[in-house]
Amino acid sequence: MDESLTNAERKTLNAAYDILNGKLNEGEYWTFGWRWYRGHAKPSTDVSMFTAVLEKHISWLEGETFADKIANGMAMNAAERAAAPSPEEAKRLRIQRLRDQLEREEAA
Template sequence: MTHLTKAERKTLNDAMEIINKRTAHRSSAMIYFSHYSAERAPSHDLTFWTPAGKQHSMISGDTFADKIETYIQACSREVYNEAIAKEERAKKLRAELAELTGEAA
């Protein structure tokens, strides 16, 4: 079958509405699906970045809903903080400058 049914489309669109409503501003996620051979079951994973800019990969959970819930919970724990974000960026820039100039950061 090459097309989604109306019910499948509605289910996916409803899921996206839930994800949009429940996830935090300044966060993002990518969904990965693999279905390569008959010997292995199809798999999926979620990689996400919280509002604090921290990346999370290889999320535990048996279902897609488990992984989305982990994403929502992490976003509520790791909120964006302007001062912390600036300091972390400054550290990265100092390290990059030290690498480019050969000097200690």
């Protein structure tokens, strides 16, 4: 297996980076990984994210292709933003999440 990148592959990867960076909005967190586990027939990939408004962790995005997964995550962020609570409600929700976390920590 050739471990180096061709110039065309480098340009493609850098273009993909530029596209993804250009789509990133403040507060979004994305990660992706690829691996080939020993004993498995082929490599696997995953894309995960935290939504920008409610900071909901999505550990697996649906889609047949990498682009499908990214598009689905972007759609989730857009839908969340469209339904986003007012700043006051967002503050109330954040305080409630922190209280819930504190209760879990105290119970442990």
